[in-house]
Amino acid sequence: MLKIVPLKTKKNEKIKLCVIDIDDEDNDDDNTNNVTIPFGVDNAENEKEISHTKKELELEQILNDLKSKQTPQPNLSYRIRMGYVWEDFVSYQQKKFYPPIGNLLINFVGYKCIDTAGEKNTGPKREFFTLCLKSMEERLFLEGAPLPSTVLVNQEEFLFAGRLMAMSLVQGGQAPTVLCDMTYSFVCSKNVPLPKSYEVSLEFLNIPLMKKLKEARNDKEFQKILLEDDMVSMLTDIGYRNNPALEQVCNREEILRSLYYKKCIEPVVPALQQLCSGLDVLGVLDMIQDNPTAMAQCFVRNLRKELQLDDLLDIMKAEFSEIGSNKRKAEIDIYKSFTAFLEQCAFDETSPLNLENVLMFITGTEVIPPLGFHKEISVKFLHSCAPDCMCLPTVATCALDLNLPIHYKNEEVFSTIMTNSIQMCQGYGN
Ligand SMILES: [Zn+2]
Numbered sequence: 001m002l003k004i005v006p007l008k009t010k011k012n013e014k015i016k017l018c019v020i021d022i023d024d025e026d027n028d029d030d031n032t033n034n035v036t037i038p039f040g041v042d043n044a045e046n047e048k049e050i051s052h053t054k055k056e057l058e059l060e061q062i063l064n065d066l067k068s069k070q071t072p073q074p075n076l077s078y079r080i081r082m083g084y085v086w087e088d089f090v091s092y093q094q095k096k097f098y099p100p101i102g103n104l105l106i107n108f109v110g111y112k113c114i115d116t117a118g119e120k121n122t123g124p125k126r127e128f129f130t131l132c133l134k135s136m137e138e139r140l141f142l143e144g145a146p147l148p149s150t151v152l153v154n155q156e157e158f159l160f161a162g163r164l165m166a167m168s169l170v171q172g173g174q175a176p177t178v179l180c181d182m183t184y185s186f187v188c189s190k191n192v193p194l195p196k197s198y199e200v201s202l203e204f205l206n207i208p209l210m211k212k213l214k215e216a217r218n219d220k221e222f223q224k225i226l227l228e229d230d231m232v233s234m235l236t237d238i239g240y241r242n243n244p245a246l247e248q249v250c251n252r253e254e255i256l257r258s259l260y261y262k263k264c265i266e267p268v269v270p271a272l273q274q275l276c277s278g279l280d281v282l283g284v285l286d287m288i289q290d291n292p293t294a295m296a297q298c299f300v301r302n303l304r305k306e307l308q309l310d311d312l313l314d315i316m317k318a319e320f321s322e323i324g325s326n327k328r329k330a331e332i333d334i335y336k337s338f339t340a341f342l343e344q345c346a347f348d349e350t351s352p353l354n355l356e357n358v359l360m361f362i363t364g365t366e367v368i369p370p371l372g373f374h375k376e377i378s379v380k381f382l383h384s385c386a387p388d389c390m391c392l393p394t395v396a397t398c399a400l401d402l403n404l405p406i407h408y409k410n411e412e413v414f415s416t417i418m419t420n421s422i423q424m425c426q427g428y429g430n
């Protein structure tokens with residue numbers, strides 16, 4: 001008997017699934033126990049590694065493919081105002097003399113750090129993708145489903161949303177995990193199948209007539225509801241062809257599903273189609289449609305992963321002075337205070353900040369991009385302060401540097417100062 005089991009892997013590693021043979025007792029020869037041995041261990045012989053499903057590629061490979069297959073894009077310099085990130089993006093997208101897709105170079109108007117054509121200075125760009133995806137999500141989606149707005153469709157905002165998501169994924173921004181299952185399944189197959197069960201939307205069943213239909217106990221009650229004026233017009237809308245006076249309660253699910261599709265899905269189909277056209281750039285849509293399971297991790301909001309302390313510490317590198325030096329001693333104390341601060345952010349519910357806030361402060365993005373950053377975050381220590389100096393920690397989001405002065409007395413002082421720095425920074429973006 002074959003069984004597919006997920007292999008425990010270290011963080012940041014792709015999830016591996018493997019097929020293992022778990023023969024029944026009557027078949028076992030030397031197997032004294034029935035413990036399954038995961039594949040990946042060299043001495044396990046009979047096992048065969050597969051990816052998520054047989055045909056699909058691993059996410060890491062997909063993303064690397066996407067990146068490597070890019071033909072050089074024109075540089076697109078966007079001048080963006082903090083606080084109007086989505087609006088300014090949309091206005092560039094609407095300009096006919098600008099190509100819609102390119103290598104974004106972001107200049108936040110009024111801020112020093114700007115993107116240059118060189119690949120590595122991507123701090124503002126990361127920050128742009130984070131802020132822009134967030135305000136796009138608030139404006140165009142409700143819990144991952146597009147708003148049924150003719151105005152937004154008319155302004156082609158879902159088209160621009162799709163392009164933004166594709167560019168963020170390919171150009172080192174965060175994964176655009178904003179879609180609900182229904183929206184994502186449309187993107188994968190370019191149509192929405194009728195829902196498997198009408199119970200997909202409780203909200204829908206809270207419409208009084210729907211509720212009555214669902215609760216009808218026999219044919220007679222069912223027919224009576226179908227003959228109500230409002231219901232008759234709704235049945236006309238869905239092209240119902242039978243005689244409601246002879247309808248049977250056993251057909252209830254069919255009718256509810258059609259009504260659900262008409263009321264909840266059909267109004268957003270134009271938005272969904274626009275979103276697909278937007279995603280059909282840089283090879284992203286094809287990749288999604290070829291590898292729907294793996295790519296779901298980048299697009300589906302329920303699969304959004306919370307940032308873990310270990311993930312954050314894994315991508316940091318403290319630049320300590322030589323072993324034995326006095327400088328190093330002070331650096332170790334400060335780094336210890338810094339990790340204590342991170343622990344507080346991660347686990348203390350009363351902490352005003354969480355790890356996402358910290359990562360945003362240092363890198364310009366709240367989640368680690370699917371392909372990671374181009375380098376580790378360097379934690380540097382400043383020794384040159386005057387006595388009694390109370391200067392604040394600083395960051396360079398482009399270079400991924402965090403600069404920590406070494407003059408904070410204890411963990412408590414450090415935590416207060418760090419919290420203030422981050423909160424001040426959050427304020428000035430808005
Ligand atoms: Zn100082």
